[in-house]
Amino acid sequence: MEFEAWWLILLAVFFTLGWLAARVDIKHVLSDSKLLPRQYFEGLNHLLSDRTDKAVEVFVDLARNHSETVELQFALGHLFRRKGEIERAIRMHQKLLDRPELRPYDKQSAQYELALDFMKAGLFDRAEELFARLDETEFARAARRHLLDIYQQEKEWKKAIEVAQQLRDTSHTYQHEIAEFYCELANQAAIKSQPSEAHQYLQQALAEHRKCVRANLILGDLAAAEGRFEDAIECWLRIESQDHRFLPFAARKLLDAYDRLNRAEEGTALVRGFLATYPELDMLDVVYERIAATESGALAYDWLREELRRNPTMPGLVKLLDAQAAAAPPERKAELDVTLRLVHDATRGLSMYHCASCGFKARQYFWRCPACNDWESFLPARGQLKH
Ligand SMILES: [Zn+2]
Structure with a gap:
């Protein structure tokens, strides 16, 4: 009996404690919600009902009357930038930065946001300065990624290489990008008639990424421009072991170099050999043109028909x-032209280069996609949709 009575007393004590704890919690929540101004709920309501402009109006008013609401000011700054109201975003973040009592983390965060505002406004110099100042902070990595963007847009390739090297890790080595940056530097040097600098940059591109096809293409161009056709041929031939799909990019250059060395037949045999090993469509074009130019149009036509029979x-x-x-004779030509136009329309996609990252299509080949800005994302064969 005594044992059961103790149990009852204990149960009663636990029940009372639980009830008290719940009351304290509810009181706490109620007092917290009373601290939130009515405007907060009003603004929230506008936001949830997709009335962003009204919500902004309410929150701006709220921020004005409650200057301690740092988070709210960050949220508003972000919202302004998203809506394209960059000047307002800049003012909001600038005002935050001017507050002397701001915690170091919030100060860095305001700097980062302000740099993003400047970047969106196209004020790259100011954005660069702010991002660079975040080097030793928690924002360093994110800031470097934006710096890399800025340097690429500004074509500051040396700085881009430096930042990419700092950013590289096991998940992203930046090998392709850095090699491409060196190729861009080489092109800049070549334009300024500094072939030896260009040469050095291209060697660095290959040291960074030995499969950098573009480096060998440019190295060949440099050699050819100096009349060193043997060397040029050697550079372009290296592409076969790097990525044979790019051989059509060098095919016409190779033919020209062989012609200049008075070894035209060797050149023809080479491109025909490439076509036999790698039946790429662009190589078919090159060989067809070559036969038409060196032999006759009729012969080239027969050859093409034969090729198509083998590989339709x-x-x-x-x-x-x-x-x-x-x-065709004039009377047949009009009829054939109509057919051709229809076939061209139906197969337009097959004559375009595609970006494997974003699907952008272009008649010209780009080493960097103009739509998504990815490097080496364009596929080397026209009409090809994936790697
Ligand atoms: Zn793209």
Whole structure:
């Protein structure tokens, strides 16, 4: 009996303690919610109902009357930037930065946000200065990524290399990008007639990324421009072991170099050999043009028909129709032109280069996609949609 009575007393004590704890919690929540101004809920309501402008009005008023609300000011600054009201965002973040009592973390955060505002406004110099000042802070990595963007937009390739090297880790080595930056530097040097600097940059590109096709393409161009055609051929031939899909990019250059060395037949044999090993459509074009130029149009046409019989492709057929139309008598030509136009329309995508990252299409090949800014994302074969 005594044992059961103790249990009852203990239960009663626990129940009372639980009730007290719940009361204290509820009181706390109630007092907290009373601390939040009515405008906060009003603004929240506007936001939830997709009335962003009204919400901003209310929150701006709230921030004005409660200057201690740092988080609210950050949120507003962010919102202004997103809405494209950059000047207001800049003012908001600048005002935050001017507050002497701001905690160091908030100060860095305001600096970072302000730098983003400047970047969006196109004021790269000011953005760069602020991002650079965040070097020793928690924002360092994010700031460096934006610096890399700025340097690429400003074509400051040396600075871009430096930042990319700081950013590299096991998940992203920046090998492709750094090699491309060196190629850009090489192009700048070549334009300024500084071939030896260009040469050095290209060697650095290859040291960074030995499969950098673009470096060998430019190295060959530099050698050819100096009349060193043997060297040029050697550079371009290296592309085969780097990535043979890029060989059509060098094919016409190779033919020209062989021609200048009076070894035209060797050149023709080389590109025909490439086509036999790697039946790329662009190589088909090169060989067709070559036969038409060195032998005759009729012979080139027969050769093309034979090639298509062995390896039938839609773009190959378009090429054949093109050749037919070019050689046709006037009365047949009009009829063939209509067919050609229809086939061209239906196969337009096959004559374009595609970006594997964003799907952007272009007639020209880009080492950096103009739509998504990815490097080496364009596929080397026209009409190809994925790697
Ligand atoms: Zn893209």
